[in-house]
Amino acid sequence: MEDYAVLRMPQTINYGRHAFEKVGEESAAKGKKALIISDKVMDDLGNVSDCRGFLSKESVDSTVYLGVESEPTDIYVAEALEIFKKEQCDIVISLGGGSCIDTAKAIAVLATNGGYIGDYMGAKKLADVDPVPHIAIPTTAGTGSEATDATIIANTSNDVKMMIKQPVFMPVVAIVDPLLTMSSPKHVTAATGVDALSHAIEGYISKQSHPMTDMFALSAMKLITENIMTAYEDGENVNAREAMALGSLQAGIAFSNSSVCLVHGMSRPIGALFHVPHGYSNAMLLPAVLEFSKEASISRLADLGGIFSPEAINYTDEDAADLAVSSVKKLCLNLNIPNLSGWGIDKQEFETAAGKMSADALASGSPANNPRVPTQMEIEELYHICYAYEFTTESKVR
Template structure:
């Protein structure tokens, strides 16, 4: 098998890397970036500090902060207008997964126009698009290194997976200092998100030796540091380890794929406004238990990397220990069920057939070791609710 690999051209990784953002953009021959961020980062002053760095480098940035959690097609219109008004030659995604997804979508729409539903999977988008420079502030989505964006169709509530090299950032600046203020709940959800990326990249039907090595490294790092970062947000060693692992997991799944957890997670986010990392966490143990029988050796490797099993365990035993470890991790990090989170049971049951249909339509379940039927997905939704 020949693996087709795509990575950002430039990666700056380490404490203080954000101070070099201006140099990165100048080195790419760009001058007028639109900084796509959110109201929270504007309110904390982080966006102002970032733009000050750009001004100091002689650049001409403009800030667009009207992004929304789980961006929608309706939320993109103001961003396209801001691009045009600023005559932007590039887009900086500054924030968590939602500003990053917004930035990637705007970069494409700013050049090609149209509607995001025109670009959803299975279409592979190769461009043209404005250059994207990614500056993550959470350790989880890995979006700074992936060729994917997720946008919800405002008309249908479908969470659309859009993919292709057009969405791959040209550069990524990964600075752990930007994550130090993450609260425990966000630390947990984004950390489990990164772990899901790494495990799904490794067990995916599209896995390859390049993605495998990054996935296993990320799994091991997360196993050693996620609980530490959750318990003590000031633990700089744990924070830096999680930041690097999230980027490694992002590169891994961008060059392999995600699978059933992500396919089922997106409809939960679209219909019930559950954050992406949290909806992954709600699903992760049950979907893994459903899938292990089809690839015990691959799941066993994940268990050993995580520290949940040893070389002395058989593959079947190690795979089972992975499922148990994920259940314990979600318990330790206080991951709620949909019921505990406040999702209405009647609405959950009513929307389950549609969610199963949307999960399958995304294409991600086809990469799973066990390719599920719609009925099996509905059963998994019922199983995790309470």
């Protein structure tokens, strides 16, 4: 850690049951007309209508963009930004999963700073004008994007997922209401839950971690590991949903300030080239990457082993770290997380793309934060291992 550390999060966080109802009050303090970034699922569930109703009660006008159908792209950003300008909006509200939130982050910044969203990748262009206020309302317990200052947008011209991180991308308000996650089907609960767990783990083992991020990451790991199976098996269990929503939020705060590592570096190219949702690709990679990283992070993974099992207090650090890795594998198995082959990705296409993906992963910068920093060749080998990876207790990575 450096001599000092920084912790950034939204100015205001409303969390807990019925927090959604605060969107009108929060919006009225920020502007007069909101662009709601959402999707058809949220609209069909009535959540978009409810949001507009809460806004109307506080005399806030609104219009809607429902074009987010997959991982966020520069096309979605351009379409929504055009509506924002045409309708003369002054607030952005995201209502949905990480794709909606990341799209809204881009709009909030571009509305005042201009240009193409890719201009801001790698800090080539710095956003030096305050963004329009962005109120983020997640409807899954997974991405933690409501509490991060990064956005991931796919460049549709070159199939690269652009990871863009600057303080201005942080939402000004986060509203985390577990009741909005109740409609998530089992497979979404599983994928987003393991995504949140990967955020907490990577936030904890990252070379950029510090005591404040450790606090959030440890709490998140405990909340998620203790509640994910209940939320998966009984989606109507409000207590489990609430714990998962809080864990996801805390994991987002942790990794936004300490950075993600190798899992995310490898995950983005899979999403860009094969259109695997981010939560799934993280879950597919997590066990194998933990095996690869274990020897360089024994004590930190031992802490995770202790969260999975109190008995680990009597183990050596190495045995507790082994327990952590095997427990993550077992969790993925119990949650029916598929490998890349099981997702339906053609083996030849995947192997052909492995070279580009490993180069793109390394170029993203995230692998440099990993306890064991990989070479491009090691990343490429990990891709091959993960393609047909089986979530058993037998180690497959050296």
